[in-house]
Amino acid sequence: PTTVYLKDYQPFPFVVQQVALTFRLAPGATRVLAALTLAPNPARPGVHDLRLDGEGLALIAARIGGRALAVSPDETGLTIPAAMLPAEGFVLETEVEIAPEGNFSCEGLYMSGGIYCTQCEAQGFRHITFYPDRPDVMAPFKVRIESDMPVLLSNGNPGAQGAGWAEWDDPWPKPAYLFALVAGDLRAHRGDFVTASGRKVDLAVWVRPGDETRCDYAMDSLIRSMRWDEEVYGREYDLDVFNIVAVDDFNMGAMENKGLNIFNSKLVLASPETATDDDYGRIEGVIAHEYFHNWTGNRITCRDWFQLCLKEGLTVFRDQQFTGDMRSHAVKRIEDVMMLRARQFREDQGPLAHPVRPESFIEINNFYTATVYEKGSEVIGMLKRLVGDQGYKAALDLYFDRHDGDAATIEDWLKVFEDATGRDLAQFKLWYSEAGTPRVKVSEAWEEGVFTLTLSQVNPPTPGQPEKAPKVIPVAVGLLNPNGDEVRPTEVLELTEAVQSFRFEGLASRPVASVLRGFSAPVVLEREVAAEERAFLLAHDTDPFNRWEAGRGLAREVLEGAADAGLWVQGMVRLMQDGGLDPAFKALALRLPGDDEMAATLAGKGQVPDPEAIRDRRRALHMALAEALRAELPAMAAPLGVRFAPSAEQAGRRALRLAALGLLGRLDLGAVAAAHRASDNMTEEVGTLAILLENGAGGPEVASFEARWKAERLVMDKWFALQVGCAAPEAVAGVVERLTAHPLFDWKNPNRFRSVLGALSANHAGFHHGSGAGYRLMADWLLKLDPLNPQTTARISTAFETWGRYDAGRKAHARAALERIKGTEGLSRDLGEMVGRILG
Ligand code: HT7
């Protein structure tokens, strides 16, 4: 397989002025006719062959100016020699045949439940027709669809239509990865939106017949996103229609195709009976994310795939801001940081570490990572912290003005910040080019009324990057006096050197420092703090993130065996008794660090984690908390007594109720079983079932759940995932074997595959069981799916990225599983690259 390098970028030698496509849809033999209006690109002078990407296409004909060309494609595309090309502009016509019916990769044109649909990011368009499939080639598209399907959709505005055909016209030049087509028997849930300048936009969420009643929340989220982008970023929508389609077979969450977003149905369909509060939250966030791409991704796209964070980091940052505005900034920040640590820190500290802007890849699909997305967003958060809200706004306005219609780079992005604010960002740019999580050490001194914080940074080596220079790290700090009053409000210290001291003068007594407030930079803070000080911050910190962080840090120390459980337990009891606190915040505070987080913590300290010991300690601490809260739990676990609404307020109360039921379950499983029977919404139904399963009960409830929900795919995904996720370490392999033999285990469906194999990797002690059975099963299933859907297998293979942390026995089992995958003939480029990097 070939490696592609950022340094080799060259513009495409031709510009595509117009694309006209005709699709004659048939499951086994779809014809795609393409007419590309091309001209030489002045940015790439000289005489050039025309090289088009194309994979798995049967070429029927190729013509220029009506004359047939004697050309034939190779494995990866079609070359038309310069000698066959007119000197000036010309129209190239091609006709190809493809078979969507036999395509299970969820890439290119494929079928999901009888619906034709497409997925073109990153390089799916080359499976549809011959084309320069790269994001810097942007063109307006006209599309004609011929099919007997009742609903025929593509990008842009609707044109003429008749029985068995429809035309679409997208006037906004776009790269091929934003192309989309959908044809099927679909029903619309309709809405509309009037833009700030008074244009009416017709909105529709398209779903399978019967699902129309589960689209209200998606539509409502879309309308709120459109309004928010106008109010906060001054960005208006730019077409007459905006369509969203839900399909059951999808590799990721959703796709921002221009005017025609395609979604995994689990991120559209919701009713109180079938969707949890978390599902509702995710739907809101992902609908917003894809909508926001209309400006950050579509109107301004990426020059090449190395610039992926330009659209993804920024769009994640925008969707996080949106969710904070819609719900709670404090809760959202805590959730985002938990996710960042669980996924991105894990990646950044292991064999798959790569910069936010990578410099090479074999398979670009393997770089849709937590680093590009979540760390990419953190980098923008830091930039905003450094230039201030006004500076950020000025830079973003300039970005949209200067680059609308462009395929841009990270250099372009940073330049608008430099031009708008006058700040030199040369050192800041290291955040884009260097991988790894910086470690920031904090020490403090108090002398004659002066408090000094000394910060030092270490940037650990990562694959291919042994040495690194110091970065600019914004460290937000506040100071509290011993009564818990804030004596210095939050101030952002800029750490730019390897070691730097910051003085705080004029203080009456030695303060307690609250460092890295709001998680102001994606770093690991190394600070020797007495457990008493953490307990103090847990009780008093005025920064909600650091208040939560104090409890989390204390819990981690207890689980490591470095602190006594008493302080944490008492701190939690006091927190629960505070009637003024947001229930959602309390629920997050009660959540113990996960087993993988503990394994990472121990490994970071040079220890070899024992998965079962970690699990046992977590359960013991949970039990101790249950005992201490015995008196409070019945009230905390009482039903909400309101009609279900998917509001953040109710979701927070339900989360706290379930956390209380989880604790109560340690003392009295009967109360949990009763709550399960009485539940009238999926959040509580599934939440209580999880508690029963975690406590080794739940057999009858699992059976009745299945009987009730067997016809609901999305609900049954939860049923599969719960049983694997909650299984005891020694039982998990058996559970996976039983469930993968279940008639409803449709392994070709990515959601269902993930519901079992994704859940296996999330069950820390189960996946890393000393017998190696978890590793073997994972390898078996990755090898089975790989020929059909390599994107999904490559993604799930990250289960192995931490294998190097464990003991020799586990490592030998993991290595054997990885070597077996690596040695398999015909392995996909996707999985091959991942396994190669994981093995190191
Ligand atoms: N921009 C999209 C990323 C993506 C994707 C989506 C669905 C299926 C395969 C995909 N490959 C890449 C989604 C997003 O980040 O908004």
Ligand code: ZN
């Ligand atoms: Zn995105």
